[in-house]
Amino acid sequence: MQGRVVIDEGFCKGCGICVGVCPQSILKLDMDTITPKGYHPATCIDEDACTGCATCALMCPDVAITVYREVRA
Numbered sequence: 001m002q003g004r005v006v007i008d009e010g011f012c013k014g015c016g017i018c019v020g021v022c023p024q025s026i027l028k029l030d031m032d033t034i035t036p037k038g039y040h041p042a043t044c045i046d047e048d049a050c051t052g053c054a055t056c057a058l059m060c061p062d063v064a065i066t067v068y069r070e071v072r073a
């Protein structure tokens, strides 16, 4: 794992932009979950495959995604 994404469901509006831009295709809208605002939130389906590129966070219009990168000592 090189990166890890945390999606704040309180901000996510289920627009799907992050799903479309992730080069690893590991983001999906969670159709089994509904946020307090009534949206299906984005979720990461394969955390091991995240490169930490942060494209998703840059593209999210609602700043709902935080990306953590692994730092090697």
Ligand code: SF4
Pocket (backbone or CB within 6 Å): 007, 011, 012, 013, 014, 015, 016, 017, 018, 019, 041, 042, 059, 060, 061, 062, 063, 064, 065
């Ligand atoms: S781009 Fe942001 S608001 Fe849109 S689905 Fe992804 S996390 Fe949610």
Ligand code: SF4
Pocket (backbone or CB within 6 Å): 003, 005, 021, 022, 023, 024, 025, 026, 027, 044, 049, 050, 051, 052, 053, 054, 055, 056, 057, 067
């Ligand atoms: S940081 Fe990059 S690889 Fe990881 S979920 Fe976001 S767009 Fe995909």
